[in-house]
Amino acid sequence: MDQVKEFNDYRTRMNERILAQDNLVIKRFWSLDHQTYQDGALSAKTKELLGLVASMVLRCDDCIKYHLGKCHELKTTREEIFEVFAIANLVGGSICVPHTRRAVEYWDVLEKQEA
Amino acid sequence: MDQVKEFNDYRTRMNERILAQDNLVIKRFWSLDHQTYQDGALSAKTKELLGLVASMVLRCDDCIKYHLGKCHELKTTREEIFEVFAIANLVGGSICVPHTRRAVEYWDVLEKQEA
Amino acid sequence: MDQVKEFNDYRTRMNERILAQDNLVIKRFWSLDHQTYQDGALSAKTKELLGLVASMVLRCDDCIKYHLGKCHELKTTREEIFEVFAIANLVGGSICVPHTRRAVEYWDVLEKQEA
Amino acid sequence: MDQVKEFNDYRTRMNERILAQDNLVIKRFWSLDHQTYQDGALSAKTKELLGLVASMVLRCDDCIKYHLGKCHELKTTREEIFEVFAIANLVGGSICVPHTRRAVEYWDVLEKQEA
Amino acid sequence: MDQVKEFNDYRTRMNERILAQDNLVIKRFWSLDHQTYQDGALSAKTKELLGLVASMVLRCDDCIKYHLGKCHELKTTREEIFEVFAIANLVGGSICVPHTRRAVEYWDVLEKQEA
Amino acid sequence: MDQVKEFNDYRTRMNERILAQDNLVIKRFWSLDHQTYQDGALSAKTKELLGLVASMVLRCDDCIKYHLGKCHELKTTREEIFEVFAIANLVGGSICVPHTRRAVEYWDVLEKQEA
Numbered sequence: 204m205d206q207v208k209e210f211n212d213y214r215t216r217m218n219e220r221i222l223a224q225d226n227l228v229i230k231r232f233w234s235l236d237h238q239t240y241q242d243g244a245l246s247a248k249t250k251e252l253l254g255l256v257a258s259m260v261l262r263c264d265d266c267i268k269y270h271l272g273k274c275h276e277l278k279t280t281r282e283e284i285f286e287v288f289a290i291a292n293l294v295g296g297s298i299c300v301p302h303t304r305r306a307v308e309y310w311d312v313l314e315k316q317e318a
Numbered sequence: 319m320d321q322v323k324e325f326n327d328y329r330t331r332m333n334e335r336i337l338a339q340d341n342l343v344i345k346r347f348w349s350l351d352h353q354t355y356q357d358g359a360l361s362a363k364t365k366e367l368l369g370l371v372a373s374m375v376l377r378c379d380d381c382i383k384y385h386l387g388k389c390h391e392l393k394t395t396r397e398e399i400f401e402v403f404a405i406a407n408l409v410g411g412s413i414c415v416p417h418t419r420r421a422v423e424y425w426d427v428l429e430k431q432e433a
Numbered sequence: 434m435d436q437v438k439e440f441n442d443y444r445t446r447m448n449e450r451i452l453a454q455d456n457l458v459i460k461r462f463w464s465l466d467h468q469t470y471q472d473g474a475l476s477a478k479t480k481e482l483l484g485l486v487a488s489m490v491l492r493c494d495d496c497i498k499y500h501l502g503k504c505h506e507l508k509t510t511r512e513e514i515f516e517v518f519a520i521a522n523l524v525g526g527s528i529c530v531p532h533t534r535r536a537v538e539y540w541d542v543l544e545k546q547e548a
Numbered sequence: 549m550d551q552v553k554e555f556n557d558y559r560t561r562m563n564e565r566i567l568a569q570d571n572l573v574i575k576r577f578w579s580l581d582h583q584t585y586q587d588g589a590l591s592a593k594t595k596e597l598l599g600l601v602a603s604m605v606l607r608c609d610d611c612i613k614y615h616l617g618k619c620h621e622l623k624t625t626r627e628e629i630f631e632v633f634a635i636a637n638l639v640g641g642s643i644c645v646p647h648t649r650r651a652v653e654y655w656d657v658l659e660k661q662e663a
Numbered sequence: 664m665d666q667v668k669e670f671n672d673y674r675t676r677m678n679e680r681i682l683a684q685d686n687l688v689i690k691r692f693w694s695l696d697h698q699t700y701q702d703g704a705l706s707a708k709t710k711e712l713l714g715l716v717a718s719m720v721l722r723c724d725d726c727i728k729y730h731l732g733k734c735h736e737l738k739t740t741r742e743e744i745f746e747v748f749a750i751a752n753l754v755g756g757s758i759c760v761p762h763t764r765r766a767v768e769y770w771d772v773l774e775k776q777e778a
Numbered sequence: 779m780d781q782v783k784e785f786n787d788y789r790t791r792m793n794e795r796i797l798a799q800d801n802l803v804i805k806r807f808w809s810l811d812h813q814t815y816q817d818g819a820l821s822a823k824t825k826e827l828l829g830l831v832a833s834m835v836l837r838c839d840d841c842i843k844y845h846l847g848k849c850h851e852l853k854t855t856r857e858e859i860f861e862v863f864a865i866a867n868l869v870g871g872s873i874c875v876p877h878t879r880r881a882v883e884y885w886d887v888l889e890k891q892e893a
Contacts, residue, residue: 217419220426224396228404228469229418235465236412239458239638244627249594250635253601257639258413260602260871262723263377265416266639281684282589289688290595293584294602294611296835296871297696298718301725303689304677311680332764335771339741343749343814344763350810351757354523354803359512364479365520368486372524373758375487375641378722380761381524397474405480408469409487409496411605411641447649450656454626458634459648466642488643490756492838493607495646511799519803526720526756527811528833531840533804534792541795562879565886569856573699573864574878580695581872584688603873608837610876699868704857709824710865713831717869720832726869742819750825753814754832754841 207312210268240273248277256287259302260295267306275313284310322427325383355388363392367402374406374414374421382421390428399425437542440498470503478507482517489521489529489536497536505543514540552657555613585618593622597632604636604644604651612651620658629655667772670728700733708737716747719762720755727766735773744770782887785843815848823852827862834866834874834881842881850888859885 222230240250251273258266274284288306292299337345355365366388373381389399403418452460470480481503488496504514518536522529567575585595596618603611619629633651637644682690700710711733718726734744748766752759797805815825826848833841849859863881867874 214419217422221418221422224400224422226397226400226404228465229400229407231461231465231468232404232407232412233415235458235461236415236638238461239635243631244625245597245631249597250631252590252594253598253632253635254639256598256602257605257635260606260873261413261640263413263416266413280589282686285684285686285689286588286590286595287598289686289692290584290598290602292689292692292871293581294599294871294873295606296867296869296874297692298721298723298726298835298869299871300693300696301723303681304674307677307681307684329764332767336763336767339745339767341742341745341749343810344745344752346806346810346813347749347752347757348760350803350806351523351760353806354520358516359510360482360516364482365516367475367479368483368517368520369524371483371487372490372520375491375643376525376758378758378761381758395474401473401475401480402483405469405483405487407641408466409484409641409643410491411637411639411644413605413639414641444649447652451648451652454630454652456627456630456634459630459637462634462637462642463645466645490758491643493643493646496643512801515799515801515804519801519807522756522804522807524756524758526752526754526759527807528720528754528836528838528841529756530808530811531838533796534789537796537799538792559879562883566878566882569860569882571857571860571864573695574860574867576691576695576698577864577867577872578875580688580691581875583691606873608873608876611873696868699865703861704855705827705861709827710861712820712824713828713862713865714869716828716832717835717865720836721870740819746818746820746825747828750814750828750832753811754829755836 205312205316206309207272207316210265211272214265214269248274248279251277252279252283252287256291256294259288259291259299259306262295262299262302264302264305267302268309271306271309271313275310275317281310281314320427320431321424322387322431325380326387329380329384363389363394366392367394367398370399371402371406371409374403374417375410377410377414377417379417379420382417383424386421386424386428390425390432396425396429435542435546436539437502437546440495441502444495444499478504478509481507482509482513485514486517486521486524489518489532490525492525492529492532494532494535497532498539501536501540501543505540505547511540511544550657550661551654552617552661555610556617559610559614593619593624596622597624597628600629601632601636601639604633604647605640607640607644607647609647609650612647613654616651616655616658620655620662626655626659665772665776666769667732667776670725671732674725674729708734708739711737712739712743712747716751716754719748719751719759719766722755722759722762724762724765727762728769731766731770731773735770735777741770741774780887780891781884782847782891785840786847789840789844823849823854826852827854827858830859831862831866831869834863834877835870837870837874837877839877839880842877843884846881846885846888850885850892856885856889
């Protein structure tokens, strides 16, 4: 199974498990999280780039994958993605390099699926 | 092998390996770490909840698993655990969501073993 | 002016300024944040202790002050507060020590006001 | 003296002091940092927004001020800035709220100077 | 395949993939990163120890592995490595303990290969 | 009052206040922290450099000041200190730059006092 499907399946399964608990704060937080990335004064695409760079400097591989998926859906180019990576590396330092490697690997899969 | 046993076995094996080195600072730090979570002005259970939320906002999956195991031993309920997750998500942000997924998966295994 | 009043005044003034902007996501996030610390499966007091330890390991002095204020309102004792500090120092390391100093200074002011 | 001038003066004075040391790695890193935010596949404005959100989730007030200054020069609107703040708060959590307060205070000064 | 080879192979393959993109900022950053650890006022060995402790308190397993490999090449002893671990644990707290376990496991492989 | 004296006085006053509380975990942690930086397989000076770079990538100004003071006592040169800063900037990223400015300002005071 490719890693995009594996990531999405696990995410879906556990999200259902968490929402089944009916913790109101978590439910509202997740709903708000979804709302945050909608078109507004900034476009949805710009917001996904912002989510991506934030995930990268905070170094969360799963968050990076999620935003890469969204960026891909919104027609972000490879050149644009690498400029986000460059900013993340400069702001967050070389500690972000291993996350950049995994991010590029994931982006490659996303691009290959589209071909 | 279930992931609770896998986690505990690796932890035990490497702890032995580290303590065999006889680095006095590490040995004392670990002994002090153990002492920190004993009953005192706050109960051991409250302290494990504190250790859990701290591990979650600092986003260390292994530390989360360790404290989940302790919380489970100390009869913490699923509702209480999810309220800790809610606070961790609010304080630490959506970057904690993937750790919440893995934490819920681990808690599910802990609950199943008890059944 | 004592630092408790200074902290609260600045907080109130800037919160008004931010809410005046009418950014829906921020407004909902703040409202949800408030809701997170209400009595539930865990007591409001335990939740404030959780908020405090999370703020301390993430090393945000203003968040620490806010939760110290709440803990004080909810009749947390000095011994209990120091046990939270102990856990924060062990989990988060000596990097939390300067924040502990400022936290104790702030707690001292809170206790003096009550006298 | 207003805080924009105070921030810029200190920044300039210490940058000179650091560059006077002639540490090649630091000099090249700073030059590269400057280059990172130039127009490319992404516009300079989008890159400053990326720098801003990264600074906010990593919680560095001085970095936030720096990018707010650049965003202001590049004609970012108040609504756009608040959407960046919203994303930072959601991704980074309530621990970012005190930084948001100080950021809004600084943005207010920037807007007033332009009037 | 042992984990040293696995780590190095993945690192080499993805580095090539990233450099193929020709993003100038990333290329220069990586070249600068290499330059940072050369002999200077401090020896290359001391610099690798600094890179190791920084990687440990920032809790990046891949960065830890990389610097452990370099430290091993530069004839760092096991006792020295454990003193770096001790400092990392004290400064960064018990949240670094799981990274210490994985670091010791990796160092053990490095030592075994040399035998 | 110069900032070295101000830093040391506040540190001493609050340390006394904290130790007066007689929280055993905090007392032992602080004693262990002291022990960590003694001569061993690595020299006290190397250990202070390790403490400095760790403080810098974790971005704690007070911890940086403390280790700068110790490094100065142990006859670290300005060139060596700047090489530590360079590593911290590369590993930790541009988010460390404002901390580098304040660190250089503090080091300048330390050097002037010695003159």
